[in-house]
Amino acid sequence: MTNGMKWILLIAELLTVGSALIVAINPNILYSAVFLLFSFLGIAVMYLFAGADFLAGVQVVVYVGGVTILILFAIMLTQWLYRLKLKDIGSKFVVPGVVLALGLVPFLHRGLTQLGKMVQAAPPEKMAEFAASPKTAMIGKALLTNYVLPFEAVTILLLGALVGAVWLARPKA
Amino acid sequence: METGYISAFWFIVVAAITVPLMLGVGALLRPKSIPTRRGTQAYECGEDPIGSAWVKFNIRFYVVAIIFIIFDVEVAAVLPVATQFKEAVLSGSAGFVFAEIFLFVALLVLGLIYCWVRGDLEWVKGVTQNAPRK
Amino acid sequence: MPVNSALFAQSLTQWTQGTWFASVPIWVWALVSALIIIYMLALPFGGIATYVERKIAADLQDRIGPNRVGPLGIFQFAADAIKMISKEDYVPPGGDRFLFNIAPVLVVVGSCAGFVALPLGQYLVAGDINIGVFYIMAITTIIAPGILLGSWASENKWSLLGGLRSAAQIVSYEIPVALSIVPIILISGSLQIGEIVKQQGWHDHFWNVFHNPFTFISFFILFVGGLAETNRIPFDLPEAESELVSGFNTEFSGMRFGLYALGEFVDVFVMCALVTSLYLGGWQIPFLELDKFWVTLPSGLIALIHVSFFLGKTFLLVFVVMWLRWTLPRLRVDQLMGLCWKGMVPVALFNILGTAIWMWAFKGQSMLQVVSGLFSGGGGSH
Amino acid sequence: MNLLDFSNSIEGYLLVSSILLTLGIFSVLTRKNAIGILLGVELILNAAGINFVAFSKFHSAAIDGQMVTLFIILIAAAEAAVALAIILRFYRLKQTIDADEASLLRN
Numbered sequence: 001m002t003n004g005m006k007w008i009l010l011i012a013e014l015l016t017v018g019s020a021l022i023v024a025i026n027p028n029i030l031y032s033a034v035f036l037l038f039s040f041l042g043i044a045v046m047y048l049f050a051g052a053d054f055l056a057g058v059q060v061v062v063y064v065g066g067v068t069i070l071i072l073f074a075i076m077l078t079q080w081l082y083r084l085k086l087k088d089i090g091s092k093f094v095v096p097g098v099v100l101a102l103g104l105v106p107f108l109h110r111g112l113t114q115l116g117k118m119v120q121a122a123p124p125e126k127m128a129e130f131a132a133s134p135k136t137a138m139i140g141k142a143l144l145t146n147y148v149l150p151f152e153a154v155t156i157l158l159l160g161a162l163v164g165a166v167w168l169a170r171p172k173a
Numbered sequence: 174m175e176t177g178y179i180s181a182f183w184f185i186v187v188a189a190i191t192v193p194l195m196l197g198v199g200a201l202l203r204p205k206s207i208p209t210r211r212g213t214q215a216y217e218c219g220e221d222p223i224g225s226a227w228v229k230f231n232i233r234f235y236v237v238a239i240i241f242i243i244f245d246v247e248v249a250a251v252l253p254v255a256t257q258f259k260e261a262v263l264s265g266s267a268g269f270v271f272a273e274i275f276l277f278v279a280l281l282v283l284g285l286i287y288c289w290v291r292g293d294l295e296w297v298k299g300v301t302q303n304a305p306r307k
Numbered sequence: 308m309p310v311n312s313a314l315f316a317q318s319l320t321q322w323t324q325g326t327w328f329a330s331v332p333i334w335v336w337a338l339v340s341a342l343i344i345i346y347m348l349a350l351p352f353g354g355i356a357t358y359v360e361r362k363i364a365a366d367l368q369d370r371i372g373p374n375r376v377g378p379l380g381i382f383q384f385a386a387d388a389i390k391m392i393s394k395e396d397y398v399p400p401g402g403d404r405f406l407f408n409i410a411p412v413l414v415v416v417g418s419c420a421g422f423v424a425l426p427l428g429q430y431l432v433a434g435d436i437n438i439g440v441f442y443i444m445a446i447t448t449i450i451a452p453g454i455l456l457g458s459w460a461s462e463n464k465w466s467l468l469g470g471l472r473s474a475a476q477i478v479s480y481e482i483p484v485a486l487s488i489v490p491i492i493l494i495s496g497s498l499q500i501g502e503i504v505k506q507q508g509w510h511d512h513f514w515n516v517f518h519n520p521f522t523f524i525s526f527f528i529l530f531v532g533g534l535a536e537t538n539r540i541p542f543d544l545p546e547a548e549s550e551l552v553s554g555f556n557t558e559f560s561g562m563r564f565g566l567y568a569l570g571e572f573v574d575v576f577v578m579c580a581l582v583t584s585l586y587l588g589g590w591q592i593p594f595l596e597l598d599k600f601w602v603t604l605p606s607g608l609i610a611l612i613h614v615s616f617f618l619g620k621t622f623l624l625v626f627v628v629m630w631l632r633w634t635l636p637r638l639r640v641d642q643l644m645g646l647c648w649k650g651m652v653p654v655a656l657f658n659i660l661g662t663a664i665w666m667w668a669f670k671g672q673s674m675l676q677v678v679s680g681l682f683s684g685g686g687g688s689h
Numbered sequence: 690m691n692l693l694d695f696s697n698s699i700e701g702y703l704l705v706s707s708i709l710l711t712l713g714i715f716s717v718l719t720r721k722n723a724i725g726i727l728l729g730v731e732l733i734l735n736a737a738g739i740n741f742v743a744f745s746k747f748h749s750a751a752i753d754g755q756m757v758t759l760f761i762i763l764i765a766a767a768e769a770a771v772a773l774a775i776i777l778r779f780y781r782l783k784q785t786i787d788a789d790e791a792s793l794l795r796n
Binding site: 018020049050123131147151 | 692693694696697698699700701702703704705707708709710711712713714715716718719722724725726729732733735738739742743744745746747748749751752753755756758759760762763764765766767768769770771773774775776777778782790791
């Protein structure tokens, strides 16, 4: 991987983290939703660099094209409560939230550096080869062999979610 | 990583730069604007705007988006399976792949039928076409 | 032959062997191809399309149309561009400046970035990404949030209603579009557009639209769905002039509106090019394959012929889009949703099943192959 | 190890995902708006997805990690649809989407 590519990945990671930060702390819920979109895009680029090309596509189609639109609709339907100020940080959990978040960071950092060392000590032989290979066919084969049952289960779950969500959102008869 | 994505990256960058570029050229060329009260008013057919611009809207939009996201996700999940179908047909073992695709279509049809029967696909509920006026 | 990643890469490596061209890194070619395609194909297309559309409209209504600027009014689009650039730049003071500014960026990026995966000719593709179709589906979904946010930021009732309609319409018609891409993937076993087009040669499947009766139907579903996704008449409810005074771009003036309009036309082009590539054989020439032709032509000429066939088919579809605009009345919003969910989605699902059964029954052969197999004595020539 | 190499290592990916997880938890805890809580949940789910993809490349060089992420994305979409439908139902019931108001089951 050339240095230019690594720069792109670095920018994508910074975009992801920076947007996520705005999602968490911006008092305006609409801005949070917009920056969540950018965070999703950054994650898609990260997937791409980890050799998950099909997943990057799924990420964009499902999250950017689907979930973001749904969230924006929900915000726009309920916004008049907030009169566009939408200041909604200030629940009683702020202090525990900050404490928990700050407490998690060293814990996670320690865990991940150890994991990283373990993984980096023994990198898989075919890593570069695996990352460069197209994944659509591999995922298709996996969905037809090892993952048939989960796939069908998820399909049925989605059907259930459709029925339930539509029932919940239905306007009064 | 595939080199095609380098092109995609540059396309996105060039397209994104185009917007401020064109607006910037305009900012250099055009005469200075003097905003007036009428000019900066929200356009409502020339009348003074009434109430907030952020109106409440029909919840139908939302129901449609929910149906969409479930269908979208299912299509995204079936694409990799679909790419395996041709190979399976040519090697004479298409039965299993076909069963999976059939199940996918059947479940989507089931969901669609549910929404249809319960009237979620009607935009205006409770109004039948050509209903006599009373 | 390895898949080319940069424009003209194959021809370039032949022509430039030993010269300094050969040492130019790949990302420079990628950048050059991006600049060429966006600034010399996409945006000029958007500009000229406005002129052509007005001329076609005039023809259909027995008028003359633009005829003042240059011969036949051909420089009308340049005049329009100058007008738009020099107009007052206006951001609604009560609206949301940040969202108002990023909305056009999302729309333009979503429409222009689709060009990457579209093969203009056999070896002429900016980046033949191996999830090509899916990539185009993914990148064009950015347009819907862009329009929605722009309309929200405008502080205008018409804009908000138009943006909501537009988002609901785009997401609804995304489903029939995606579902009518699935038969093509069943047939070709790949998401890569270059590969899909390659399989549509005269000695192979021929055009996918004639592969079997079901793909013939799903071609129309894809085309109509594409019309709706790009907010074209008869699906232009989001910008209905008569009820929403141009809908989601009411408050966008000058070049901001120009960028929206450009984005829309570029999106129309991408949609038509996608339909061409998936169903009408892309750069393939009907009844003929140039590399198997008895005359060996220079590779540059072959490339030129391929590109002209691709653009010819695409522009034909674009012409149909414009023709429909001045022929059909606008749909009502309940009819719009009804057409999508009660008409096109069930038929598209039926097409997937039908194509799968056809593939299974005839071992993946197309109609023409089956018929020619019958005439040649039943010997499977596949 | 410089920053560029760090970004392309498993540690870089894990760092991004753990920051996302933390921010997601923070968001879930501090938002009053139920939609804001959903945004936090999305961040958490995406953090998990990044981890699976990163280990799929850097640890096993096999497709399984990506499969799990695929299922995460599919289920997350269903979750978002149902959650937002619940929020809307709640909004119709109480004319608010303040999550602190959802206390019908208390006592």
